[in-house]
Amino acid sequence: MRDKATLLIMLLILCHGVAMTKGLWEIKNEDREDHGPQMPEKLFLLQNSKRVVKTDAGEMRVLESYGGRVSERRLHIGFINMEPSSLFVPQYLDSTLIVFVRSGEAKVGFIYEDELAERELKRGDVYQIPAGSAFYLLNIGKAQKLHIICSIDPSESLGIGIFQSFYIGGGAPVSVLSGFEPQILETAFNASEAELIKFFTRQHEGPIVHIGDSHVSASSLWNKFLQLKEDEKLNHLKKLVQDQEEDEDDEEKEEEKPQPSWSWRKLLESVFGDEMKKNKKDKVSHKSPHSCNLYDRKPDFKNTYGWSVALDGSDYSPLKTSGIGIYHVNLKPGSMMTPHVNPRATEYGMVVKGSGRIQIVFPNGSNAMDTHIKEGDVFFVPRYFAFCQIASKNEPLDFFGFTTSSRKNKPQFLVGATSLMKTMMGPELAAAFGVSEDTMRHILNAQHEAVILPTPWTESKQNYGNKLDLESLPTTKVVTNDDMIIGF
Numbered sequence: 001m002r003d004k005a006t007l008l009i010m011l012l013i014l015c016h017g018v019a020m021t022k023g024l025w026e027i028k029n030e031d032r033e034d035h036g037p038q039m040p041e042k043l044f045l046l047q048n049s050k051r052v053v054k055t056d057a058g059e060m061r062v063l064e065s066y067g068g069r070v071s072e073r074r075l076h077i078g079f080i081n082m083e084p085s086s087l088f089v090p091q092y093l094d095s096t097l098i099v100f101v102r103s104g105e106a107k108v109g110f111i112y113e114d115e116l117a118e119r120e121l122k123r124g125d126v127y128q129i130p131a132g133s134a135f136y137l138l139n140i141g142k143a144q145k146l147h148i149i150c151s152i153d154p155s156e157s158l159g160i161g162i163f164q165s166f167y168i169g170g171g172a173p174v175s176v177l178s179g180f181e182p183q184i185l186e187t188a189f190n191a192s193e194a195e196l197i198k199f200f201t202r203q204h205e206g207p208i209v210h211i212g213d214s215h216v217s218a219s220s221l222w223n224k225f226l227q228l229k230e231d232e233k234l235n236h237l238k239k240l241v242q243d244q245e246e247d248e249d250d251e252e253k254e255e256e257k258p259q260p261s262w263s264w265r266k267l268l269e270s271v272f273g274d275e276m277k278k279n280k281k282d283k284v285s286h287k288s289p290h291s292c293n294l295y296d297r298k299p300d301f302k303n304t305y306g307w308s309v310a311l312d313g314s315d316y317s318p319l320k321t322s323g324i325g326i327y328h329v330n331l332k333p334g335s336m337m338t339p340h341v342n343p344r345a346t347e348y349g350m351v352v353k354g355s356g357r358i359q360i361v362f363p364n365g366s367n368a369m370d371t372h373i374k375e376g377d378v379f380f381v382p383r384y385f386a387f388c389q390i391a392s393k394n395e396p397l398d399f400f401g402f403t404t405s406s407r408k409n410k411p412q413f414l415v416g417a418t419s420l421m422k423t424m425m426g427p428e429l430a431a432a433f434g435v436s437e438d439t440m441r442h443i444l445n446a447q448h449e450a451v452i453l454p455t456p457w458t459e460s461k462q463n464y465g466n467k468l469d470l471e472s473l474p475t476t477k478v479v480t481n482d483d484m485i486i487g488f
Helices: 002-023 182-189 193-200 230-255 264-272 283-287 318-322 427-433 437-445
Strands: 049-055 058-063 076-082 086-093 097-103 106-112 115-121 125-129 135-139 146-152 165-167 208-210 301-303 306-311 325-331 335-341 347-361 367-374 378-381 386-391 397-403 452-454
Touching (some): 058 208, 076 086, 115 125, 125 318, 182 193, 325 347, 386 397, 427 437
Antiparallel strands (some): 076 146, 086 208, 097 125, 106 135, 301 306, 306 325, 325 397, 335 452, 347 367, 347 378, 347 397
């Protein structure tokens, strides 16, 4: 009788433990966008998609992370798609952005140490834009769309939605300057109210605007200098100022009355500050933070069945300030990344090509999520949780993502030729499983591959050869569904 009572108590404790573990991941379903209730098998998929910007020139969508109470840090994942010859207008955010150029070419400019810093980015480049730094983003690819994946750190956010944009220029969106009283703006710009009303209400395209010849706006200052080379910009600005001053002198002679002191010089100096005064070519570009290309790096691990590459703060120093890491994994058809644990970071990943399966396990050994993933899906894995990814039988699984630590992640692989279990092999581990050391050794030595393994349905090694190479990275296509549009 006592044994039955003890067994009953143990069962109650076990059930309570499972319930408590799953309870930590209960998700509020309000504010979700057309996805219905969160299904248990989708627990670690990000599905709360929000469109934050949409114009004829492009869009930005964000997948909001809910994280749960176990996650030590949350990241939102954003997607920026821009048409050829388009501009994401100057703004600053309350969150740090780390941008990854999936396809196309871009120019990013932002205020760095009180100067305008600019960098041209190509496919595979990673770049960080600190929270609070005014920036703009320009698609410079010839007749080519620009597709960017970015991480958004909500820890610095004001808590107003996913993140908050503060637009510097524009009538639509409204500039943050428009909120000041007319007298304050007249004093700040040294301009008349009529001039300022005209100045602040000429742009109606939205946050992402066309700047090509067929979409030129008469009031757009950006059309006059953004497409110039770095060594031509200051000369062009000086010419604009000189022309304007000559026009003002002529008007003064003709009208014989005081003219408003507001001019191109006032406007340009208010935007570019000391840039015009210093007149030192290329100084901005040389001082600005460098970019780092993920595709130029050799894989950290590579075998017949796939490869993986990671980028941390020691490889790209700006990541140290944001505390974010970056990775990219490619699994050949039917291959599996063996069960492993991230001891330093939560992992956020997006399938950029192919399909497969991901399984995540709760700390108590019960199944947390086992689901099919396809191109466009975004998942996250909490720190310390064991998980594995498996490519589909007939196509690869290629995924890119961010981690919440800029230190080397050093994942702990639980199974395989270089696994944690094999390193710990000895009488203590054998005793933990209740088997002999010989049995333990026999089990652990059966697997000769490490990190990325074949599965029973993997094709023969002869079919793979040695064709895996980062130079032949896959390109992806536009994915469209009812709730999210993401271009690659």
